[in-house]
Amino acid sequence: MKLGVGVCxxxxxxxxxxxxLAAEDCSSSGGDVVLQARTPEVDLFDTPSGKKVLTVxxxxxxxxxxxxxxxxxxxxxxSVNGGKYWVPPYMVKYRFSGKLPAVCRNLAMGSNDEKxxxxxxxxxxxxxxxxxx
Amino acid sequence: xxxxxxxVSDLLVTGPYFYxxxxxxNVSVAxxxxxxxxxxxxxWPWKYGDHARILDALxxxxxxxxxxxxxxxxxxxxxxxxxxxxxxxxxxxxHVPIYFEGGIDLPYGENPLRxxxxxxxxxxxxxxxxxxxxxxxxxxxxxxxFNQKPDAGGACPSLAMRVFRDTYGKKYPLAxxxxxxxxxxxxxxxxxxxxxxxxxxxxxxxSCFEEMSLLRRWYLAFFNTSAVKSPCPYTAEFxxxxxxxxxxxxxxxxMATNRVxxxxxxxxxxxxxxxxxxxxxxxSVFVHAMAMDNLITxxxxxxxxxxxxxxxxxxxxxxxxxxxxxxxxxxxxxxWRGIRRxxxxxxxxxxxxxxxxxxxxxxxVEKVWHYLAFGLALSVGLVLTRSVGLSxxxxxxxxxxxxxxxxxLLVGVPDAVWGYLHHVLGGxxxxxxxxxxxxxxxEERVT
Numbered sequence: 001m002k003l004g005v006g007v008c009x010x011x012x013x014x015x016x017x018x019x020x021l022a023a024e025d026c027s028s029s030g031g032d033v034v035l036q037a038r039t040p041e042v043d044l045f046d047t048p049s050g051k052k053v054l055t056v057x058x059x060x061x062x063x064x065x066x067x068x069x070x071x072x073x074x075x076x077x078x079s080v081n082g083g084k085y086w087v088p089p090y091m092v093k094y095r096f097s098g099k100l101p102a103v104c105r106n107l108a109m110g111s112n113d114e115k116x117x118x119x120x121x122x123x124x125x126x127x128x129x130x131x132x133x
Numbered sequence: 134x135x136x137x138x139x140x141v142s143d144l145l146v147t148g149p150y151f152y153x154x155x156x157x158x159n160v161s162v163a164x165x166x167x168x169x170x171x172x173x174x175x176x177w178p179w180k181y182g183d184h185a186r187i188l189d190a191l192x193x194x195x196x197x198x199x200x201x202x203x204x205x206x207x208x209x210x211x212x213x214x215x216x217x218x219x220x221x222x223x224x225x226x227x228h229v230p231i232y233f234e235g236g237i238d239l240p241y242g243e244n245p246l247r248x249x250x251x252x253x254x255x256x257x258x259x260x261x262x263x264x265x266x267x268x269x270x271x272x273x274x275x276x277x278x279f280n281q282k283p284d285a286g287g288a289c290p291s292l293a294m295r296v297f298r299d300t301y302g303k304k305y306p307l308a309x310x311x312x313x314x315x316x317x318x319x320x321x322x323x324x325x326x327x328x329x330x331x332x333x334x335x336x337x338x339x340s341c342f343e344e345m346s347l348l349r350r351w352y353l354a355f356f357n358t359s360a361v362k363s364p365c366p367y368t369a370e371f372x373x374x375x376x377x378x379x380x381x382x383x384x385x386x387x388m389a390t391n392r393v394x395x396x397x398x399x400x401x402x403x404x405x406x407x408x409x410x411x412x413x414x415x416x417s418v419f420v421h422a423m424a425m426d427n428l429i430t431x432x433x434x435x436x437x438x439x440x441x442x443x444x445x446x447x448x449x450x451x452x453x454x455x456x457x458x459x460x461x462x463x464x465x466x467x468x469w470r471g472i473r474r475x476x477x478x479x480x481x482x483x484x485x486x487x488x489x490x491x492x493x494x495x496x497x498v499e500k501v502w503h504y505l506a507f508g509l510a511l512s513v514g515l516v517l518t519r520s521v522g523l524s525x526x527x528x529x530x531x532x533x534x535x536x537x538x539x540x541x542l543l544v545g546v547p548d549a550v551w552g553y554l555h556h557v558l559g560g561x562x563x564x565x566x567x568x569x570x571x572x573x574x575x576e577e578r579v580t
Contacts, residue, residue, distance in 0.1 A: 052216050072174030090190045090380040103375045106330045107364040
């Protein structure tokens with residue numbers, strides 16, 4: 001009798017964990033998908049470089065949410081509670097079909113011998129001086 | 134001479150072989166560089182909301198403190214400003230200190246930090262970096278107060294000093310620093326910087342960790358200095374795009390967790406780069422990071438160019454002169470005793486020696502003399518460093534000066550002057566040497 005209960009419990013645990021795993025990797029959802037929230041709070045923005053409009057607790061952020069858009073600054077568009085928002089990539093765990101760019105740098109030795117002689121953006125937006133040019 | 138010896142010390146001695154790594158393991162720099170702008174397709178300047186997102190990404194790792202090395206002086210219109218204000222609140226709730234920098238010498242009386250941000254009560258620090266002949270070799274002990282409460286003496290600590298005091302003050306109480314601390318620049322690039330490579334003058338790509346033999350390093354330091362200097366920073370560095378693209382990367386996690394993070398820019402045309410003795414040009418954020426590194430590595434007792442004697446501050450140059458005097462006196466005494474001994478030998482019984490023996494004997498005495506001078510100066514320097522915290526750069530100079538004086542004594546100042554006059558006046562014959570070939574100086578020959 002005890003053995004039977006133990007076997008049933010083991011089967012139940014395995015079944016539950018497999019369900020949990022399936023939810024975690026969102027195997028049923030195809031394409032790019034946000035698997036789950038990564039940070040304790042997830043900020044939702046109106047545009048990729050816009051204002052924060054909503055903050056959702058980790059537990060309340062929907063799992064396996066399809067990514068409907070991707071901005072050049074890597075913000076991800078998702079649907080939450082019927083609204084479309086942009087979420088920063090570090091706040092969620094996601095699955096991408098494509099590859100992310102590698103992070104690497106090469107520092108040129110020669111650049112150390114010279115210093116830039118101008119300020120970034122100098123002259124931009126200045127009113128044009130009068131006279132013939 | 135003093136600054137040259139400081140550079141030599143950083144580049145050849147202290148930097149590669151003796152500077153500890155405790156600071157390096159606890160300080161990181163998060164940079165916005167050209168690649169970041171390109172990767173994120175986010176042209177400069179960024180919106181406040183963009184900075185807020187980076188700061189929030191950093192906060193997830195629970196850093197020890199975050200210093201923002203960007204100035205927010207101009208009150209430009211930006212609907213994401215509230216995001217940055219909210220982020221300051223998040224740092225406060227998470228008990229992670231966050232610091233902003235204040236603009237200095239602003240021509241039209243602008244606020245050092247735009248009022249909307251200053252109103253949050255976030256500490257505003259003085260980012261001034263002193264440069265000596267264009268190179269960052271020292272770091273201020275005090276700075277403008279802005280919104281900080283002055284200490285009992287009426288002064289406010291400089292940026293790195295304040296951050297150190299807040300984060301490490303209990304573990305390593307900060308020693309009083311007179312005027313400025315002397316920066317020691319490490320040369321062994323942090324292992325986390327393996328993602329950076331460097332290109333030499335020939336266009337060949339190298340790792341930042343290529344070892345150079347001691348002899349080659351010393352040779353190049355004198356004949357091709359730029360070949361010894363590396364564009365790779367000593368401090369661990371990561372681009373902020375890595376926070377967004379690979380937040381679970383083990384190096385990013387290591388560099389951002391429980392460290393003091395300086396968040397700054399490495400942008401072309403931003404006019405925020407400084408020469409260092411070991412790297413040439415680096416973004417200035419690394420100078421603040423190196424000062425913090427020094428404070429941690431030396432446990433709150435950084436090297437100084439001035440010392441306190443009996444409650445009074447003594448300048449480093451004065452200390453050097455005082456330190457040199459006993460060395461000169463000891464050498465003079467030994468030399469004088471030697472002359473007296475030889476004079477007595479002249480009058481007494483003189484043993485016969487071969488010319489070869491005399492030659493080698495003289496050479497041996499000469500070498501011993503030099504090493505003795507080096508040893509004495511080195512001892513005085515070490516005593517000054519260990520007991521009163523005088524910078525190594527200062528007593529390295531003492532070594533040079535003392536050895537030079539020792540050499541002058543060995544040759545004999547009167548002989549040197551006489552020899553020079555003889556040469557200038559066109560070969561006036563020197564007096565015939567006296568009895569012993571071991572006698573060298575004019576006064577001895579006259580005797």
